[in-house]
Amino acid sequence: MKIMIVYSSKTGNTQMIAQAIHQEIPGAELFSVEDAPSPEGFDLLVFGFWVDKGTADDAARDYLQGVGTTPTALFATLGAYPDSDHARESMERATALLSGAPLAGSFICQGAVDVGLQEWMKSLPPGHPHGPTEERLRRWRDASTHPDERDCEAARVWARGLIREERS
Ligand SMILES: Cc1cc2nc3c(=O)[nH]c(=O)nc-3n(C[C@H](O)[C@H](O)[C@H](O)COP(=O)(O)O)c2cc1C
Known part of the structure; x- marks a missing residue:
């Protein structure tokens, strides 16, 4: 095959x-x-x-x-x-x-999510749809390994x- x-x-x-x-x-x-x-x-x-x-x-x-x-x-x-x-x-x-x-x-x-993307999302203003919510930060942490x-x-x-x- x-x-x-x-x-x-x-x-x-x-x-x-x-x-x-x-x-x-x-x-x-x-x-x-x-x-x-x-x-x-x-x-x-x-x-x-x-x-x-x-x-x-x-x-x-x-x-x-x-x-x-x-x-x-x-x-x-x-x-x-x-x-x-x-x-x-x-x-x-x-x-x-x-x-x-x-x-x-x-x-x-x-x-694992690209650190550059994480940094950019962390720089977004509060309330932005792509901003770093608690849930998102936990997901990135879990994904990191x-x-x-x-x-x-x-x-x-x-x-x-x-x-x-x-x-x-
Ligand atoms: C620009 C960009 C957009 C992404 N969009 C999503 C997404 O919509 N949903 C998701 O679960 N992960 C998203 N991710 C995370 C990637 O899918 C994940 O880190 C993937 O493992 C990267 O694979 P690679 O190392 O083979 O490039 C995104 C990452 C980048 C850099």
Whole structure:
């Protein structure tokens, strides 16, 4: 089975998950989205993005829109909690970009939020919708250690299941 893993990553979180998945599927070809060829001719695309404004980041969106019919499994990292509505909706929005490709599975975990973005949000005036609420500060703190080894192991387990499913 020909498998390609492609990831879009700004600060390294999604790349870390892509590498964990690659450890589980060492025969797969691994590319960053900037260098990735078309998935045409592959049996499975395993594609990772970082969540930006509640959907896949721009580079990931561009790539996903051109995927064609290759079965695709999606993984992502985000600052929000992975079991939140926001995580589910972000994954749904990314899935909707796959117009002709069947979704083979999905995986999402938390990823540390860029410190520069945090500093900018902390500088916003009180009451600003993107300002640093207690809840947001707690979420950033919780995200700051992710992806961790448990996330990487969960991604490897997910990839194992994916391959088993595709082969059956
Ligand atoms: C400009 C920007 C926008 C972001 N938007 C969201 C968002 O809408 N929801 C969210 O949960 N996390 C958001 N994040 C957090 C990232 O999705 C998260 O830190 C991710 O793990 C980054 O992945 P990377 O290290 O692979 O770039 C945002 C981060 C940045 C820098």
